[in-house]
Amino acid sequence: MSENELEFAMKTGSGKGTGWGRGRLSRSVMSILAAGGMVAVVASCTTNPYTGETQFAAYDDAQLSQLSATAWQELKSETPTINSGAQYQRVMRVWNRIAAATPKAGESWEVRVFNSDQVNAFVMPGNRVGVYTGLLDIVENDDQLAAVLGHEVGHAIYRHANQRATRSAAASTAVQVGTAVLSNSSSMGAYANQVGALGSVAANLGVVLPYSRNAELEADLAGVDYMHKAGYDPRQAIRLWEVMEAKGGSAGTADFLSTHPNPATRRERIRQYIQQKGY
Known part of the structure; x- marks a missing residue:
């Protein structure tokens, strides 16, 4: 995936958001957010207005929406979009039913259909959704x-x-603090860079990537709820990952080092959830 300044990267291909394939925060965004340091991360327990859950989210949603706006405009200027025809109408028909079945029903969204062979879709802060014709x-x-x-x-x-x-900034801050402490130590100063590098890897594997995998599974199951409420067959969410695995999917990357579960993991979790819910 490509990474532009002040953007949230989408998944496989050239993305800029939290998305349905493999997504990650860009280095530029993380540098800016990490600059807020421990101060931003400490006061980070907020209530999700849609779920009522207490979440570890230090940043204001409006701030993230503003940051992603630049990437969204760049993407629209760089990638052709379609605004009519069968493909566009199909996306909007399904989208309108799904959106109406979610806790965000009634909110304003900007949906774009990008004319590209990428097998991709994504969401960005600020209620921005992109779907690729691929x-x-x-x-x-x-x-x-x-x-x-x-x-x-x-x-x-x-x-x-x-x-x-928030988690990425917290992990980055912790590594920076640890490296600074070692740098000021007469006995360990020479090892500060090496320890800092190892700390970054450990933080990424132990905090950011596992969280991302859990987030993908959480979004999978939420999607099942919404499609069921909208009148779609939730069992097709299982079939979707069979199709994606047949097309290559993300099965080539080990779960441990991937930000996303592989298709087989997703299928099984969705199957269990559908049975549990009685859909």
């Missing part, structure tokens, strides 16, 4: 498209971009 060529029916779009709204409902930004 994805439309892969999904077998509207139910599978509903699973993808429901997943994207799930990211927004659970404020995953905000939470991941």
Whole structure:
């Protein structure tokens, strides 16, 4: 995925948001957020207005929306969009049903259909959603498209971009503090850089990546709820990951080092959830 300044990167391809494939925060955004340091991270327990949960989210959603606005405009200027025709109408038809079935029903969204062969979809802070025509060529029916779009709204409902930004900044700050302490030590100063590098790796593997995997599963299950409420077949969310695995998906990356679970993991968790809910 490409990474531009002040952007949230989408998934596989060239993205800029929390997305349905493999997403990550750009280095530039993380540098800016980390600059807020421990002060921002300490006062970070907030209540999610959509779920009522207490979350580790230090940043104001409006601030993240403003940061992502630049990337959103750049993407629209760089990638052709379609505003009419069968593909556009299909996306909007499914989107309107899904959006109305979520806790964000009634909110204003900006939805764009990008004319690209990327198999991709994403959401950005500020209620911005992008769908690539390459994805439309892969999904077998509207139910599978509903699973993808429901997943994207799930990211927004659970404020995953905000939470991941907070955790990444906290991990970065902790490593910086540890490195500074070692640098001031007469006995360990020579090892500060090495320890700092190892600390960054450990923080990434132990905090950021596992959180991202959990966030993806959380969005998967939220999407199942929304598609069921909207009248779509939730079992098609299972079939979706069979299709994606057949097309390559993310199965080539080990779970331990991936920000996303592999398709088999997602299928099984969705299957269990559907059985549990009685859908």
